Amino acid sequence: MRLKHLAIAGFRNLGAIRIEPGSRFNLLYGLNAQGKTNLLEAIYLLGSPRSFRNARLPELIRHGERIAQVQGEVESGGVLSRIRLTLEQAGRRVEIDGKGIQRASDLHGRLNAVVFSPDDTAMVRLGPEARRRYLDRAVYMGDIGYLHCWHGYHRILKQRNHLLKSADRSGLDSWTEQLAGAGAEVIERRQRYVALLNVRLQRHYATISGNGENAGIGYCPEGVQATERAGIRADLLELFARHGRSDERYGTTTAGPHRDDLAFCLDERPLKAFGSQGQQKSFVLALKMAEMDNLQAIFGEPPLLLLDDMSSELDAARNGNLMEFLSQRNTQVFITTTGRSPALTRAATHCAVFRVEDGNLTFEGNESHE
Ligand code: ATP
Numbered sequence: 001m002r003l004k005h006l007a008i009a010g011f012r013n014l015g016a017i018r019i020e021p022g023s024r025f026n027l028l029y030g031l032n033a034q035g036k037t038n039l040l041e042a043i044y045l046l047g048s049p050r051s052f053r054n055a056r057l058p059e060l061i062r063h064g065e066r067i068a069q070v071q072g073e074v075e076s077g078g079v080l081s082r083i084r085l086t087l088e089q090a091g092r093r094v095e096i097d098g099k100g101i102q103r104a105s106d107l108h109g110r111l112n113a114v115v116f117s118p119d120d121t122a123m124v125r126l127g128p129e130a131r132r133r134y135l136d137r138a139v140y141m142g143d144i145g146y147l148h149c150w151h152g153y154h155r156i157l158k159q160r161n162h163l164l165k166s167a168d169r170s171g172l173d174s175w176t177e178q179l180a181g182a183g184a185e186v187i188e189r190r191q192r193y194v195a196l197l198n199v200r201l202q203r204h205y206a207t208i209s210g211n212g213e214n215a216g217i218g219y220c221p222e223g224v225q226a227t228e229r230a231g232i233r234a235d236l237l238e239l240f241a242r243h244g245r246s247d248e249r250y251g252t253t254t255a256g257p258h259r260d261d262l263a264f265c266l267d268e269r270p271l272k273a274f275g276s277q278g279q280q281k282s283f284v285l286a287l288k289m290a291e292m293d294n295l296q297a298i299f300g301e302p303p304l305l306l307l308d309d310m311s312s313e314l315d316a317a318r319n320g321n322l323m324e325f326l327s328q329r330n331t332q333v334f335i336t337t338t339g340r341s342p343a344l345t346r347a348a349t350h351c352a353v354f355r356v357e358d359g360n361l362t363f364e365g366n367e368s369h370e
Pocket residue numbers: 011012013014030031032033034035036037038039058059060061062063309338
């Protein structure tokens with residue numbers, strides 16, 4: 001996939017921007033708070049229903065403006081399409097080749113991008129919510145049906161919680177049954193994704209770390225042992241029954257896939273508690289490589305890589321590993337840094353360089369390192 005042209009107006013602190021990115025490496029450099037991450041966020045939003053920063057819609061619109069627009073020309077499978085995103089306080093609109101789309105999922109697979117930002121490394125040490133959000137986003141990228149069933153589950157959850165808060169709880173059993181059905185679908189899709197990702201993660205981690213440690217992610221939904229839909233549903237019904245009293249006491253659904261965590265492990269020990277900083281960084285890098293390979297296997301071409309502010313996260317050795325990985329794949333990469341020439345782009349044969357200053361972008365030419 002390639003982003004061939006990008007136009008932005010009214011998005012965060014960015015001015016009116018029109019650029020033609022390079023087909024392989026793009027460096028966006030500039031001082032702090034100039035708009036580098038905002039640019040990656042705009043690119044990401046062309047292919048995803050949610051920002052990787054989990055921003056709410058009004059935050060994306062430039063202060064004092066009513067409307068923000070991001071437009072991209074994307075080449076995928078040899079076909080060129082135009083994606084236009086319009087953000088207003090009331091909602092977002094997406095047009096593909098001039099025609100409005102009806103469902104968020106119509107955007108699926110149009111512009112796949114994997115983000116690797118300091119937040120991803122931090123995710124190892126944070127609470128379950130950060131990892132669950134990561135999981136949900138990653139599953140959706142490769143599985144068009146996931147968004148629909150995730151929304152379905154949360155709709156039912158809201159209804160059930162509403163009932164738990166009210167005095168009259170008639171109909172609760174029916175909502176519980178529905179929740180178990182929808183939850184089983186969410187869990188099954190997450191399990192399938194994690195199994196796929198694990199094989200790739202292990203391989204990449206072994207290459208990066210150069211030793212025999214076994215890297216893995218574990219998804220163990222609370223109360224669920226089964227791995228197919230009907231069994232998961234039965235397990236969930238039992239889980240909800242066990243939590244019935246506390247659900248009623250707290251007026252909310254206290255267990256279920258909306259509370260699940262994702263475990264990152266080295267040799268089956270939790271990375272959060274036992275992994276060194278270096279091991280944690282290598283793990284997340286391997287995870288991102290696995291994500292990219294997974295999307296390439298599903299869509300037949302590699303996703304974009306949006307590498308935000310990685311100079312602090314990647315040392316020389318990990319830089320080398322990532323470069324080796326990228327040089328074997330036909331990936332378009334956007335890298336942001338505060339310095340003009342990070343190690344990663346010095347290793348690239350060609351790199352288009354853009355300076356980011358006060359929300360504006362200046363093309364400074366192509367660097368060649370042959
Ligand atoms: P750093 O190197 O520190 O990560 P950055 O270049 O990535 O910096 P961004 O995160 O892109 O910086 O943010 C740049 C600026 O955009 C911030 O100062 C922020 O206050 C501003 N900003 C964010 N949202 C809006 C908005 N809706 N309207 C106007 N400005 C905004």
